[in-house]
Amino acid sequence: xxxxxxxxxxxxxxxxxxxxxxxxxxxxxxxxxxxxxxxxxxxxxxxxxxxxxxxxxxxxxxxxxxxxxxxxxxxxxxxxxxxxxxxxxxxxxxxxxxxxxxxxxxxxxxxxxxxxxxxxxxxxxxxxxxxxxxxxxxxxxxxxxxxxxxxxxxxxxxxxxxxxxxx
Numbered sequence: 001x002x003x004x005x006x007x008x009x010x011x012x013x014x015x016x017x018x019x020x021x022x023x024x025x026x027x028x029x030x031x032x033x034x035x036x037x038x039x040x041x042x043x044x045x046x047x048x049x050x051x052x053x054x055x056x057x058x059x060x061x062x063x064x065x066x067x068x069x070x071x072x073x074x075x076x077x078x079x080x081x082x083x084x085x086x087x088x089x090x091x092x093x094x095x096x097x098x099x100x101x102x103x104x105x106x107x108x109x110x111x112x113x114x115x116x117x118x119x120x121x122x123x124x125x126x127x128x129x130x131x132x133x134x135x136x137x138x139x140x141x142x143x144x145x146x147x148x149x150x151x152x153x154x155x156x157x158x159x160x161x162x163x164x165x166x167x
Contacts, residue, residue: 038063039166042078042087048141048151049089051120052076053165061087063163071095071137071158073109074118078162079139087162088152091118094138096158102127105144121145130155137161 014020035041040061044053053059053076061078071077071092079088093116094100094109101108105123107116123144132138132155140153 040078040087040162042089044089048143048146049076049091050143052091052118052142053089060166061163062166065164066161071161073114074116075164077137077139077164079156080160080162088139089165090139090141090153090156092137093140094132096132096134096136098132098138099129100127100132100138101129107140116142118142119144135159 040063042059042061044055044057044059047055073092073095075092077090077092079090080086081088093107093114099108099110101111102125105125107114108129111129119142121144125144125148127148130138136155136157138154139156141151
């Protein structure tokens with residue numbers, strides 16, 4: 001066996017000794033911590049964020065996204081509904097203290113229309129003005145062709161924002 005074949009063989013089939021097992025446990029613990037608390041894997045269910053995110057897409061939620069920077073209008077966020085098992089993918093359209101409304105399908109913030117290039121197609125949403133409370137943001141999906149009564153949206157506490165999609 002040549003030297004490169006021997007190295008390849010040792011890499012694929014390492015010797016099970018104490019050093020190898022310790023490395024294996026450390027790598028497994030690090031992977032568990034990263035994918036449990038920093039990069040939460042999720043799968044998109046439903047069409048509320050179409051066309052930005054499609055039903056069945058797989059992505060990671062980056063939980064540290066807002067650790068050092070505030071939420072901004074137009075950010076896509078993961079909203080915790082039941083731990084990390086049930087989360088909604090939504091877009092922030094209103095920040096605390098702002099007034100949010102929909103008139104003839106157009107988003108109005110503080111009475112002014114907001115440009116939303118990510119929304120494809122028209123809608124007929126009507127929603128009277130409402131003020132976003134302190135410590136909250138107003139979230140809604142991108143697919144406004146879905147009737148309002150079939151859409152989960154509204155004010156949500158900032159504490160329920162679990163992070164943002166990695167891509």
